[in-house]
Amino acid sequence: MQFPRTCLILCSALLLCSSFTYGQKASPPAPIALTPTPTPAPAPAPEYVNLTYLLSVAGPFHTFLNYLESTKLVDTFQNQANNTKQGITIFVPKDSSFKGLKKPSLSNLSNDQLKSLILFHALPKYYALADFSELSTKSPVSTLAGGKYTLNFTDDAGTVHLDSGWSKTEVTSAVHSTDPVAIYQVNKVLLPEAIFGTDIPPMPAPAPAPTPDISPAADAPSADSKGGSSSKSLPSNSSSRSIVELSLSIWSQMVLAVFGGLVLLF
Template sequence: MASSLVSSVVLSLFLAFIATVSAQTAPAPAPSGPLNFTGILDKNGQYTYFLRFLADTQVGSQIQNQLNTTSEGFTVFAPTDNAFNNLKPGLVNSLDPQKKVQLIQYHVLPKYYSLNDLQFVSNPVRTQATSQEGAVFGLNFTGQNNQVNVSSGVTETLVNNALYQKKPLAVYQVDKVLLPEEFFGAKSPAAAPSPATKKSSGPKSNSTASSTADEPAAADDSGSSGTFMGLGLVLGLALACMGFLS
C-alpha cells in the first residue's frame, strides 16, 4: 500500500516536471504581422483600378509606410471597379501625373474616423490632397444612424461598407469616384459685354444718324448753285442781244 502511494507521488512529480519543461521549450506564438493596407483591398476584390492607381501614384506605399508610426491614423474611401467604369471614358487618364496623385490622395483622410465619427465631424474635412499653393482639398459628410453620405461638391455617394475599421486604419467602400471640385467644378459663364462697350455703340449710331440728316442740306446747296448759274446765263444772252441791236 505504501509502495503504491510512493509510486503515485513519483509519477505525479515526473509528469509535472515534463509539463514544465515542455512549456519552457515550446515556441512562443508568432507576433501578428504588420497591417497590410493594399492586402485588405486585394482580399476583398473589385478594387483593381484603385489598387493600380495607388501603386502608380505611390500613395499606397506612403500610407503603408506611415501606418506603424502615425498617431492619427488614416481613413480611406475605396471606389469599386464599377465606380471607375461609370466615369466618362478617358477622364482619369486625361489628368497630368500631379493631378492623378491629388485625385487618389483626395480619397484619403489623414486621421482615423469610424462611421459614427463621420456623422459628427465639422465640415469640410481635410484630405491628403493639396494644391501646389498649399490649399487643402476637403470633403463634406452628412449622416444619421450609421448611414453616412460623402460629397465632394461634384460627386455625392453613400459610404457603403467597412472593409476594415480598427485604429489606426479605416477602409470604406464607395460606389463613385470622388471628383474634386477644384478639378471638375462648373466653369464660370462667359463674361457679358461691359457697359462701356455698349455705351460706345450709342454715339456711333448717333453719328450715322446726324450725317444722314445732313445729306438733304447738301442737296439744297447744290440746287441753289444751279439756279444762280441759270440766271447768269440768261442775263449774259440778254446783254449780248442788246449789243447786237445797237
C-alpha cells in the first residue's frame, strides 16, 4: 500500500512541475522600455533689422533717410532686408554730399526719377567687403532700381570704387555688415546715367592768374597826343598853301591888267 501511495505523490508532483514550466513558456515576454528621441529645437528666426534706426544713429545720413521716407521706399528696403534670402547692400552718402551737389539739382527730378535714384543706391543682395573683389569682375552689376540702372565696381588694393557712368565715388567705411544687411558710406551721391546722360561734368577750371598792371609812363607820349599834334599841323600847312596860291593869283591878275593896258595904248 505504501508503494502506490508514493507513486501517486510522485506523479502529482511531476504534473505540477510540468504545468508550472508550461505556464512560464506560454507567458509573453515583458515589454522593453524605449527611450524617447528628443525633437530638435526649431532654428531661431533671424533678427529683424530696422534700417530707419540704423541710419538715424550711424549718420549723418539724415538727408538720405528723409528721401527714403518721403518716397515711401523705406518699406521696399525693409522688405528686401528682412523678407528675402538675398538680403540687401546699401551705399549711403553723407549729408554733406547732398549739400555739395550743386549741379544737377535733385529738386528738378520727377517723383519717379527720384525713386529710381534712391533705389540706385542699393543692391538686391548682401555683400561683405571681401565680396567686392569678385564683384568687380562681374561689372556692371544691377541695382535695386533694375533695368539700365547698373554700377561698375573696381577693387583697388582693398579700396572699392563705384562708377555710375555719370559720377564716381568710393566706399569710405562700413557702417553695418551683418548678413542680411550691409550698409556702406560713400563720399558722393550716386547719379545714374539713365537719368543724367553720359556726359560726366568736367572738373572746374582753375582760377586765372592775375595779370600785371602795365600802365604807360607819365612822361611817355601817348597815341592820342601824337595824333593830336599831327592833326593840328595839317591845318597850318593848308593855310600857308592857300595864302601862296592867293598871292600868285593876285600877281597874275595885275600882270594881265598891265599887259592889257599897254595893248590898248598901242
